[in-house]
Amino acid sequence: MQKLIRFWQNLRLRAKFLLILLVGIVPVGIVAIVTLYIPLRAYDRQLYKSSAQMISLFAEQIQDELMNFEDISYRILTDTALQENLSIIKEAAPGTLTWINAQTKVANRVAYYSLWFSNAVSFQLKTSRGNSYNHFFEASAGSDELTEERITAAVNHRGRFVWLTEEGAQTRLFLVREIREMQDMDLDTLGCLLIEVDFPALVEQYNHSMAQMGVMPRCAVYNDGLCLYASDAAIQTLGVGEDGYTYMKLDGQPMLCVRYTSSNGMKYVTLVDYSGIRATTLVAVSVTILCILAAVLLTLAVSTGLIDNILNDLQLLLQKFDAFAISGEPITTHNSPYQGRLDEIGDLHRGFDWMTRVWTRVNHEKEEQRHLLQEKQIQQLRAQIRPHFLYNTLESIYCLAQNLEDQRIAVMTNALGKLLRSSLNDKRDVITVSEDLQVTRDYLSIQQIRYGERLQVEYDFPQDILTCRIPAMTIQPLVENAIHHAAEKMLDVCVIRVSGAATADGVDIIVQDNGPGTDEDILNKLESGEVQPEGLGIGMRNIHKRVQHAFSEQYGLRVCSEEGQTQIIVHLPDTRPEPHNKA
Numbered sequence: 001m002q003k004l005i006r007f008w009q010n011l012r013l014r015a016k017f018l019l020i021l022l023v024g025i026v027p028v029g030i031v032a033i034v035t036l037y038i039p040l041r042a043y044d045r046q047l048y049k050s051s052a053q054m055i056s057l058f059a060e061q062i063q064d065e066l067m068n069f070e071d072i073s074y075r076i077l078t079d080t081a082l083q084e085n086l087s088i089i090k091e092a093a094p095g096t097l098t099w100i101n102a103q104t105k106v107a108n109r110v111a112y113y114s115l116w117f118s119n120a121v122s123f124q125l126k127t128s129r130g131n132s133y134n135h136f137f138e139a140s141a142g143s144d145e146l147t148e149e150r151i152t153a154a155v156n157h158r159g160r161f162v163w164l165t166e167e168g169a170q171t172r173l174f175l176v177r178e179i180r181e182m183q184d185m186d187l188d189t190l191g192c193l194l195i196e197v198d199f200p201a202l203v204e205q206y207n208h209s210m211a212q213m214g215v216m217p218r219c220a221v222y223n224d225g226l227c228l229y230a231s232d233a234a235i236q237t238l239g240v241g242e243d244g245y246t247y248m249k250l251d252g253q254p255m256l257c258v259r260y261t262s263s264n265g266m267k268y269v270t271l272v273d274y275s276g277i278r279a280t281t282l283v284a285v286s287v288t289i290l291c292i293l294a295a296v297l298l299t300l301a302v303s304t305g306l307i308d309n310i311l312n313d314l315q316l317l318l319q320k321f322d323a324f325a326i327s328g329e330p331i332t333t334h335n336s337p338y339q340g341r342l343d344e345i346g347d348l349h350r351g352f353d354w355m356t357r358v359w360t361r362v363n364h365e366k367e368e369q370r371h372l373l374q375e376k377q378i379q380q381l382r383a384q385i386r387p388h389f390l391y392n393t394l395e396s397i398y399c400l401a402q403n404l405e406d407q408r409i410a411v412m413t414n415a416l417g418k419l420l421r422s423s424l425n426d427k428r429d430v431i432t433v434s435e436d437l438q439v440t441r442d443y444l445s446i447q448q449i450r451y452g453e454r455l456q457v458e459y460d461f462p463q464d465i466l467t468c469r470i471p472a473m474t475i476q477p478l479v480e481n482a483i484h485h486a487a488e489k490m491l492d493v494c495v496i497r498v499s500g501a502a503t504a505d506g507v508d509i510i511v512q513d514n515g516p517g518t519d520e521d522i523l524n525k526l527e528s529g530e531v532q533p534e535g536l537g538i539g540m541r542n543i544h545k546r547v548q549h550a551f552s553e554q555y556g557l558r559v560c561s562e563e564g565q566t567q568i569i570v571h572l573p574d575t576r577p578e579p580h581n582k583a
Contacts, residue, residue, distance in 0.1 A: 017307045029292050036288055040281055048245040051258040055270050059262040061206050069195055070161050072116050073177050076193055082109045083182055086190035090128045107133050121196040128189050151192050154178040165224045173197045173228055203229045218271040238269045254278050317348055324356050412446050430550055434466035440475045455487050458497040465500035468507050469575045471546045477539040478511040478568050486515025509570040517561040
């Protein structure tokens, strides 16, 4: 996978663009070709539906004709005269006049009903005493078709008709039915009826009708797995299979084979010549695929030209990079064609031209700053003597105050020396609350000497809060602000309380005074410019910015004020040791 990624990363842009284009075109082309077969399949299904409708109509006609045989057999079964004479033959003594007359009448009824049949081979009736009455419609018909097996099949169905399909030199279809006595509902056997259907003639009759409509189907009809009719030998073996359609080849020609089973259980099979349809389909598919390929090639050609145009612009940009890297001077853009372009290429060229100009200006400014820094470093070296001189002077004053036993001057001098060392020597941006609080204590020790009993200071810090991190010189300016707004503006005793407390989302450092109060929205007004910062206002805004810069914008200062009390709260992240955080 890494090799593949590296190979992709190292490809030239032209190859990448073309590969991306191919990734888009090839699936679309494949989908288009695959989708092409959807209407073809739909056409095949429509062809199947048409063939199925045709074969269904054909089957209905055949079934109607077979039902006509069933209806005639029922009429014979229920014929009153025939029932009466068959009963006489069964009960009368053979040879008597009554028995002979009954036989004659039965023969006449058989001759009468034989006129009702079409597409029949033979019509036979055998009485319960074995007398046979036959009518043969074809010379090839046998003499006695009512064999014991056929009679047994009829008896087993107890008066209901039954179709028998028998295999031989030619498959034959018989309708057999037992004739039972209906008078007084005795249901005694009076005889047996057999009709052999000339099924090929029946089918050819309807084939001839369809041929007159211009349809010459190749079809076959099966019953009980035996072929009753086949238009040719090739279709005679296609009876096995599910209903529906399949494609096959017969004699090298593509065919659509449609199978259909009618409600009486007969299966009909028809073949539709698919060669003409297949040829037309292949031509349509070939033309469509050629059109798709031509469109793909045309798209690739046009896209390649457009890609080369874009790459030429990028190549020119690379040349500008190289020229700038060599000379270090900005490229002249007075007559550049990219100044008015609104696309990304124009943005790149204009951005590069702007960057070179800015880089040149910044480089010149840095050079000037380097010279200024060198001068400043020289000045700092010269000024290093001054803090040492000041520390030594304060140390001398402190020793003099000690000798004179003036504790006030000694304390003030010592505190001032510590303040100077903290502000001048400690270069850290973030220190602990304990260290920043020590600076505040030194400052307040000086102010307490100044204000005397008018200034009282209280401290309330849990031990773990002292380890939290805070920007250097944060608490002292806030205490100075409290003295400025409280001690200097009131005659009563000024109480300043400096405390720390843990909150749900951090740590708060609170500087509280009992002065007249201040505007709670002072920070927002300083930010918006509604109030011009001056003096201590600048200090508060700077502390707010320093806290946010050191940690994040969710931390900083907020002011809570009311009559007789002002709180300035510094909200810090909880940087105490882990056990306290868990607590």
